[in-house]
Amino acid sequence: MDELTPKKIVEALDAHIVGQRNAKRSVAVALRNRYRRSQLSEALREEILPKNILMIGPTGVGKTEIARRLSRLVKAPFIKVEATKFTEVGYVGRDVESIIRDIVDGAVRMVQSEAMARVQSEAKRAARRRILDLLVSAESSRQERYSERSERREMTTVTDEEVSAQQAERQRRREHRRELARKLDAGELDDEMIEMEVEDPSPSMIEVFSGSGVEELGFNMQDMLGNLFPSRRTKKRMPVSEARRILESEEAQKLIDMDQVTREAVERAENDGIIFLDELDKVAGTKGGGSGPDVSREGVQRDILPIVEGTTVMTKHGPVKSDHMLFIAAGAFHTNKPADLIPELQGRFPVRVELDALDQEDLRRILVEPRHSLTDQYHELLQVDGVTLLFTDDGLDAIAEIAEEVNNQTENIGARRLHTIMEKLLQDIAFSAPDDTVPRISVDRHYVEKTLASIVSDRDLSRYIL
Numbered sequence: 353m354d355e356l357t358p359k360k361i362v363e364a365l366d367a368h369i370v371g372q373r374n375a376k377r378s379v380a381v382a383l384r385n386r387y388r389r390s391q392l393s394e395a396l397r398e399e400i401l402p403k404n405i406l407m408i409g410p411t412g413v414g415k416t417e418i419a420r421r422l423s424r425l426v427k428a429p430f431i432k433v434e435a436t437k438f439t440e441v442g443y444v445g446r447d448v449e450s451i452i453r454d455i456v457d458g459a460v461r462m463v464q465s466e467a468m469a470r471v472q473s474e475a476k477r478a479a480r481r482r483i484l485d486l487l488v489s490a491e492s493s494r495q496e497r498y499s500e501r502s503e504r505r506e507m508t509t510v511t512d513e514e515v516s517a518q519q520a521e522r523q524r525r526r527e528h529r530r531e532l533a534r535k536l537d538a539g540e541l542d543d544e545m546i547e548m549e550v551e552d553p554s555p556s557m558i559e560v561f562s563g564s565g566v567e568e569l570g571f572n573m574q575d576m577l578g579n580l581f582p583s584r585r586t587k588k589r590m591p592v593s594e595a596r597r598i599l600e601s602e603e604a605q606k607l608i609d610m611d612q613v614t615r616e617a618v619e620r621a622e623n624d625g626i627i628f629l630d631e632l633d634k635v636a637g638t639k640g641g642g643s644g645p646d647v648s649r650e651g652v653q654r655d656i657l658p659i660v661e662g663t664t665v666m667t668k669h670g671p672v673k674s675d676h677m678l679f680i681a682a683g684a685f686h687t688n689k690p691a692d693l694i695p696e697l698q699g700r701f702p703v704r705v706e707l708d709a710l711d712q713e714d715l716r717r718i719l720v721e722p723r724h725s726l727t728d729q730y731h732e733l734l735q736v737d738g739v740t741l742l743f744t745d746d747g748l749d750a751i752a753e754i755a756e757e758v759n760n761q762t763e764n765i766g767a768r769r770l771h772t773i774m775e776k777l778l779q780d781i782a783f784s785a786p787d788d789t790v791p792r793i794s795v796d797r798h799y800v801e802k803t804l805a806s807i808v809s810d811r812d813l814s815r816y817i818l
């Protein structure tokens with residue numbers, strides 16, 4: 353994290369998102385401030401509350417995309433939720449506190465997999481040992497069945513010959529084990545079948561009964577009752593390669609201290625957690641509203657409030673404080689305004705950034721500039737069937753022009769328009785490949801206009817198709 357300076361964060365976002373400089377800078381600063389805070393004294397740290405961000409902008413200009421890319425960038429616990437998913441307490445739907453429970457669950461998974469990675473080589477060695485044991489014991493039990501100790505002599509005294517025979521036998525076994533180990537390491541035994549005890553995967557009674565309805569209780573029935581009914585273990589035959597995978601994760605589990613993992617995860621969620629609250633405008637009222645669905649919308653806002661403000665939520669990993677989690681909210685706010693949110697909530701999002709509507713130039717850049725851009729994607733897809741697409745400069749201009757035009761004529765859905773247009777534009781090519789097609793197709797202005805002109809000129813038609 354100490355290397356992720358605001359500038360670096362913006363650069364990383366630039367690889368995927370065109371424009372929107374202000375929004376990128378705000379999230380970068382908020383993120384860096386987490387790090388800055390972590391370097392301060394305990395007393396001061398407690399005082400510094402995160403400056404939550406509200407991203408406002410028309411639909412399809414990159415709000416969700418910024419959050420998505422940000423989450424991949426930072427190794428902080430991150431969760432993206434739609435405000436519309438929640439309902440006021442007492443109504444049917446998910447309760448707001450589940451956000452905190454989910455982000456902690458995510459943090460636990462994250463810390464756990466880091467811990468697993470640390471013990472990986474040790475777990476691998478232990479798993480290898482257990483597989484060797486299984487292989488050896490499978491073989492010797494087979495041998496025993498054949499010879500069945502035909503002599504079965506009563507051994508009261510042990511002669512010298514017998515002692516040396518035993519020694520020789522032990523030596524032989526050691527060598528045999530070494531030989532098996534060599535084969536195992538070379539992967540020659542991967543398809544060999546062995547029998548092993550595994551946890552019974554069939555769902556237990558508890559899982560059947562504890563639906564999602566009990567999640568409000570803040571703990572997991574499975575965890576609580578799991579100890580009362582120990583998991584059943586059954587014998588299963590499987591190839592060595594699969595047994596290795598299972599044993600490695602079993603051994604890794606044994607090597608890590610889950611209590612410590614949970615402690616660290618809770619701490620990380622509390623201090624580094626980022627909650628992206630999408631579609632916040634959808635739970636804001638509209639002017640003149642105040643009846644009907646608006647009542648419960650305001651209720652959702654009131655429920656969200658304490659979490660944004662800082663509260664303690666009981667989770668199955670213990671109590672978790674949301675005071676220092678960073679909230680980034682987003683909304684188009686085209687039929688309403690941030691001022692339509694309840695005042696208390698407005699105050700919790702002091703950093704406001706507006707995202708710009710995309711113009712023709714932006715749209716053209718979005719077609720080519722982002723890593724794995726739309727044109728790249730279609731290029732690669734058709735390459736699979738031996739067709740090389742060539743997007744010429746004037747062809748790209750034409751696509752952007754049409755996108756802009758349709759956005760103006762019908763509804764402005766931002767960059768999403770490019771998806772519908774590209775799909776329509778390349779429909780025929782995508783259908784004819786690889787059967788009747790030419791290996792190189794130039795997508796130039798002529799081709800674009802020929803394919804789309806009739807649809808664009810007909811307003812009603814483009815409303816449906818593009």
Ligand SMILES: Nc1ncnc2c1ncn2[C@@H]1O[C@H](COP(=O)(O)OP(=O)(O)OP(=O)(O)O)[C@@H](O)[C@H]1O
Nearest residue numbers: 368369370411412413414415416417684718767768
């Ligand atoms: N500035 C941009 N640069 C690159 N791609 C973009 C940009 N804006 C939007 N896109 C692309 O358009 C699509 C929709 O964007 P996104 O989901 O971020 O919209 P949004 O702003 O969250 O809209 P909504 O308000 O409807 O949720 C995504 O596939 C995204 O890749």
Ligand SMILES: [Mg+2]
Nearest residue numbers: 415416417630
């Ligand atoms: Mg969105």
